[in-house]
Amino acid sequence: MERIPGEPFPGSGCPASRFLHDVTVKVGDVRTDSWLRRDAPARSVPVVVIGAGQAGLSAAYHLRRRGLDFVVLDAEDGPGGAWRHRWRSLVMATVNGIFDLPGMPQPPVDTGEPAADAVPRYFAAYEREFQFPILRPVRVHAVRDAGDQRGGELVVETGHGSWAARAVINATGTWGAPNLPWYPGIETFTGRQLHVAQYVSAAEFAGRPVVVVGGGISAVQLIEELSLVTTTTWVTRREPVWIEGEFTPETAGRASVARVEADARAGRPIGSIVSYTGLGWTPYARAAAGRGALVRHPMFTAVEPGGVRMADGSFHPADVILWATGFRQDVGHLAPLRLRGELGGIAMDGTAAAADRRIHLIGYGPSQSTVGANRAGRAAATAVGKLLQPA
Numbered sequence: 001m002e003r004i005p006g007e008p009f010p011g012s013g014c015p016a017s018r019f020l021h022d023v024t025v026k027v028g029d030v031r032t033d034s035w036l037r038r039d040a041p042a043r044s045v046p047v048v049v050i051g052a053g054q055a056g057l058s059a060a061y062h063l064r065r066r067g068l069d070f071v072v073l074d075a076e077d078g079p080g081g082a083w084r085h086r087w088r089s090l091v092m093a094t095v096n097g098i099f100d101l102p103g104m105p106q107p108p109v110d111t112g113e114p115a116a117d118a119v120p121r122y123f124a125a126y127e128r129e130f131q132f133p134i135l136r137p138v139r140v141h142a143v144r145d146a147g148d149q150r151g152g153e154l155v156v157e158t159g160h161g162s163w164a165a166r167a168v169i170n171a172t173g174t175w176g177a178p179n180l181p182w183y184p185g186i187e188t189f190t191g192r193q194l195h196v197a198q199y200v201s202a203a204e205f206a207g208r209p210v211v212v213v214g215g216g217i218s219a220v221q222l223i224e225e226l227s228l229v230t231t232t233t234w235v236t237r238r239e240p241v242w243i244e245g246e247f248t249p250e251t252a253g254r255a256s257v258a259r260v261e262a263d264a265r266a267g268r269p270i271g272s273i274v275s276y277t278g279l280g281w282t283p284y285a286r287a288a289a290g291r292g293a294l295v296r297h298p299m300f301t302a303v304e305p306g307g308v309r310m311a312d313g314s315f316h317p318a319d320v321i322l323w324a325t326g327f328r329q330d331v332g333h334l335a336p337l338r339l340r341g342e343l344g345g346i347a348m349d350g351t352a353a354a355a356d357r358r359i360h361l362i363g364y365g366p367s368q369s370t371v372g373a374n375r376a377g378r379a380a381a382t383a384v385g386k387l388l389q390p391a
C-alpha cells in the first residue's frame, strides 16, 4: 500500500500504534457483578448511551427527564470521561471554559487545580446526585443491526455481554482516537515519540530537544511549558491562523460551529478543531511568543534516527517528537452500521445519523465542546423520545 506523508499512520485511531513506545492499550478490568459477566444473556433496554463524559451525562439527564429507560456504558474506571486523562499542567485556569452539566452547577473552582482532578470530582458528584444507571468499565466493541426479525433493534456488543436497544446515543468523544500521521522514517527514530494523549508534564523532557508537531491549542500550550525547560521546534503542515481579540468557545464558536455543522450535514469528514477555529492569543500563547518559542517551521519531510529532515534539506536533531496532531472521532465500534457515505464522513441530520436515525452522535462534529455536548445531549434525548413514541 502506498503511504502518503501526513496521512494517518496505519492503525491510527487505535492507541496501539507500534511506534509509540509508551502507549498501553487499556482494557477495563473485568468485574464480577452479574451484569458484567461476559456470558450474560443479551439484555434489552430502550436506549443505550455509550460514554459518560459531558455529552453522555447530558443525554442521561435529559432522557431521565423525559421518563425514558436507558443504560450508560462507559469504558472508564471512574467518572470524568476524557478529563481523567488530561495532562497535569492543564489546570482550571488554562482550560477553554467548562460548562456546567445540566441541573447541577460546578462548585467554586481553584484555578490552579489540574482539570484532571477538578472535573472528574464534579462528574462524580453529579453521578452521585442523579444516580444514573452507569455501568463501567464497559467498552462497547460493536453496534450492529439486529436484523429484520428483531423489530428494528440494535445490538450493542461489549466485553461483558450484549444489550439490545431501539436507539443508541453515541457519546464516545475523541480521546481514545489520537490522530497519528505517518512520515517516512518514522519507525527509525531512536528518541521518544509520543502523542499528547500520553503527555504528563514538561519535567520529563528537561534538557531533551523536542520537536512539536501540530498547529492546535495543545501544541501551543505544551510549547509554552516545554520551552521553559528545553529547546523546542514547532512544525505544522499549514501556516497557523491567529485570531485577534477575545477567544472563547462562545466567541470563536458560532461561525466555526456553523462550518462544522455544514460539513457534518453534507457527510464530509470532520476536520481538526483548529482548522475551524484558528488560534487565539491566549496568555500562554503570548508567553511562548515572548520567549521566541512560537516560531513555526513548515512540516519536516522525513524522520531520521536522530532527528528530522526539514523541507529545505537541513537536519534538525531531536530527542523527542511530540505529536500534537489532535484526535479523531472515536466511532470505530459503529463501523458495522456502515454510516459513512461516499465523502468519507457520517452525514448528520441534527444529532441523528442520516443513514440510520436510531443512532445519535453527540459530542461529535459541531457539538465537540462542553457547551455543544450539553445541547446535543438534550437534542438527542428529545429526538430519541419521538422515535420511541408508539405510532
Ligand code: FAD
Residues within 6 Å of the ligand: 050, 051, 052, 053, 054, 055, 056, 073, 074, 075, 076, 080, 081, 082, 083, 086, 094, 095, 096, 097, 098, 099, 138, 139, 140, 141, 171, 172, 173, 174, 175, 176, 218, 249, 327, 330, 333, 362, 363, 364, 368, 369, 370, 371, 373
Ligand atoms: P469524553 O469526555 O471523551 O467522554 C467520552 C467517554 O466515552 C469516555 O468516558 C470514554 O471512556 C467513553 N468511551 C469511549 N469509547 C467508548 C466505547 N467504545 N465504549 C464505552 N465507552 C467509551 N472543551 C471545552 O468546552 N472546554 C475546554 O476547556 C476543553 N479543553 C479540552 C482540552 C483538551 C486537551 C481536549 C483534547 C479537548 C478539550 N475540549 C474542551 C473538548 C472536550 O473534549 C469536550 O468539550 C468534552 O469534554 C468532550 O466530552 P465528551 O462527552 O464528548 O467526550
